[in-house]
Amino acid sequence: MKSRSLQSKLFFAYISLACLILFSFAVFFYAFVSRQLKQSQISAMNTLNSSFQTQVDSAIRNLDAVSVNINYSNQSKTILDNSFNLNISSDMLSAMSDLFISLSGTELKADQVNLYDFSGYVLEAGISTIVKKTDGSKDEWIEAARELEGKKVLTPPYCTREYTKTATYDQWFISLYRSFNNQYKRGVGVIETAKQCKSVFKSIITYKKKNHEDAASIYVFDSNGDLIYPYDISQEYKAALQPYYELTKGDDSALTFISPLTGKTEYAAEAVSSYTGYTYLTIQPESVVLAPVYNLLRILAAIVALFLTVSIFISYRLSRSVVKPVKHLKHIIQRMELDTLGQEKVTAYPVSVNELEELYQAFQLMSDNLKDSMEQLTQAKEQELRARSMALQTQINPHFYYNTLSSIIVLAENGDSQTVVKMCRNLSQIMRYITSTAETTVTLKDELDYVQKYLYCMKVRYQSSLNYSIDVDERLLSQPVPKLIIQPIVENAIRYGSDCAPPWNISVTSIVTHGSWQIEVSDTGPGFTEEAKERITANIMKAIQNPGLPELKINGLGTVNVYLRWKIFCKGDIIFRYGNNTDGHGVVSIGRYFQNKEDTETV
Numbered sequence: 001m002k003s004r005s006l007q008s009k010l011f012f013a014y015i016s017l018a019c020l021i022l023f024s025f026a027v028f029f030y031a032f033v034s035r036q037l038k039q040s041q042i043s044a045m046n047t048l049n050s051s052f053q054t055q056v057d058s059a060i061r062n063l064d065a066v067s068v069n070i071n072y073s074n075q076s077k078t079i080l081d082n083s084f085n086l087n088i089s090s091d092m093l094s095a096m097s098d099l100f101i102s103l104s105g106t107e108l109k110a111d112q113v114n115l116y117d118f119s120g121y122v123l124e125a126g127i128s129t130i131v132k133k134t135d136g137s138k139d140e141w142i143e144a145a146r147e148l149e150g151k152k153v154l155t156p157p158y159c160t161r162e163y164t165k166t167a168t169y170d171q172w173f174i175s176l177y178r179s180f181n182n183q184y185k186r187g188v189g190v191i192e193t194a195k196q197c198k199s200v201f202k203s204i205i206t207y208k209k210k211n212h213e214d215a216a217s218i219y220v221f222d223s224n225g226d227l228i229y230p231y232d233i234s235q236e237y238k239a240a241l242q243p244y245y246e247l248t249k250g251d252d253s254a255l256t257f258i259s260p261l262t263g264k265t266e267y268a269a270e271a272v273s274s275y276t277g278y279t280y281l282t283i284q285p286e287s288v289v290l291a292p293v294y295n296l297l298r299i300l301a302a303i304v305a306l307f308l309t310v311s312i313f314i315s316y317r318l319s320r321s322v323v324k325p326v327k328h329l330k331h332i333i334q335r336m337e338l339d340t341l342g343q344e345k346v347t348a349y350p351v352s353v354n355e356l357e358e359l360y361q362a363f364q365l366m367s368d369n370l371k372d373s374m375e376q377l378t379q380a381k382e383q384e385l386r387a388r389s390m391a392l393q394t395q396i397n398p399h400f401y402y403n404t405l406s407s408i409i410v411l412a413e414n415g416d417s418q419t420v421v422k423m424c425r426n427l428s429q430i431m432r433y434i435t436s437t438a439e440t441t442v443t444l445k446d447e448l449d450y451v452q453k454y455l456y457c458m459k460v461r462y463q464s465s466l467n468y469s470i471d472v473d474e475r476l477l478s479q480p481v482p483k484l485i486i487q488p489i490v491e492n493a494i495r496y497g498s499d500c501a502p503p504w505n506i507s508v509t510s511i512v513t514h515g516s517w518q519i520e521v522s523d524t525g526p527g528f529t530e531e532a533k534e535r536i537t538a539n540i541m542k543a544i545q546n547p548g549l550p551e552l553k554i555n556g557l558g559t560v561n562v563y564l565r566w567k568i569f570c571k572g573d574i575i576f577r578y579g580n581n582t583d584g585h586g587v588v589s590i591g592r593y594f595q596n597k598e599d600t601e602t603v
Helices: 006-071 074-079 090-104 139-148 202-214 235-247 291-335 354-414 417-435 444-465 487-497 530-545 559-570 597-602
Strands: 112-117 121-126 130-133 158-160 171-181 187-196 217-221 227-229 254-258 265-272 279-285 441-443 466-471 480-482 504-512 516-522 574-580 586-593
Touching: 006 112, 006 171, 006 187, 006 202, 006 217, 006 265, 006 279, 006 291, 139 171, 139 187, 202 217, 217 235, 227 235, 235 279, 291 354, 354 417, 354 444, 417 444, 441 444, 444 466, 444 480, 444 487, 444 504, 480 559, 487 504, 487 516, 487 559, 487 586, 530 559, 530 574, 559 574, 559 586
Parallel strands: 466 504
Antiparallel strands: 112 121, 112 187, 121 130, 158 171, 171 187, 217 227, 217 279, 254 265, 265 279, 441 480, 504 516, 516 586, 574 586
């Protein structure tokens, strides 16, 4: 992750805080106001629906009242004869026309009243007044009213020129049909009362004209789901509006949905008339409902931009006032070297923060104290490294001493005095090599000579069961190594490599590459198990994380001991591997990378 400067972090922190506050306020404002506007708009649309429903229901009730009055009027039954024959005389037409007009009233509750008999004639009164033969276009509604036996039948809006005096343009009507009974309560005809759609839907039309583009969309559906308003549109457009009716089948009177026409969010209010069965749907796009919010948001955005500009300026000044003294102190630190510790004094620098002034004083004190302790620290570090190396080496001495004594005891028990003498002579040289503390670093040649004597002692002990070989490149013999660094690896190879049927073979070889050299100790035993490798790795990691001497048993040297001594000697630049070769036998390699070009050329 790319790091950033302190000033940029402080600057962005201040700006982020300001943005968070402003953004939270804007979100709260938008959510609160939009909810209030939505509720207000839904309430207004419900009021509109109620108004439209009341006016339309009133117009339909007037049509219904006229048909009921005609049906129960004794005068109409007196004018008509018992056979209900409408094609009799012009006097009967005039009398019935006057009767219909009087029953419709001065307000003209019905624009047209038609009385049909069952022999194919109709008596028309109102816009058109005539007795004529029917053309069969209304037989469907006549039959429906006849079957309902006195109940009303409402038609959808229909377009006709039949009642237009000039016959130059069509007009839209809605008709109400009801069966007509004679004085014997027997159905002898059908009454039709009709009114122009512009009168039935007058309140909706007036609302649309008054509000123009801001007006909500008003749709009215009958109980069958057919669109009856707007009535003067094409069948294709009516089919496109049909999905709106499907949206009204829920339980909510206020709806929010995606428009099937525009694909945008819309709000709707629904009302259903229990008298006509009409469903009134008032729809308003979200963009219109929330238009005042959007206008306020534009003003708010300008205010937020102004506040952000001011916040940016203040944040920059605040962050700069904090960071500038720190940068000054950084330049002083960059110029500082070990040789100049304590010599350069921190000059007085005006700061506005107490903590920064204390930082200056603390740095000056640190510089003075650091110079005094640097030399002591360097010497202590060197002594620590020497002490740790000596301590790790001394852990080896008792271990090898006891193992060698065990071998001599076995030889003495077998009565091989000559070999005992030779073993004791070798042991004397080995112990002299081990116990000499004058130096902890030897050449690889000296270490391998010691390993040679050690392997001889082990060969005498195990006889023909043990074979060994040492084949190391002569160019490596002058390489410096810690004393007793190879022998523990060889001892472990013998210990774990003999965990199988003899003979056991131990080999010490060297590998030299362009940039490194290695000493490799291998055996012919069963090799490292996965558990052993995991345990060694865990112990090494534990030793790395917890510097100090590892816990080792006196009768066994650990791989961790060798690793730590080699790492201390090489200061971390080492090669140290353990595992199994392709044949499944154990192999341990120890080495290092060449430190410079001269070492590479020498080897």
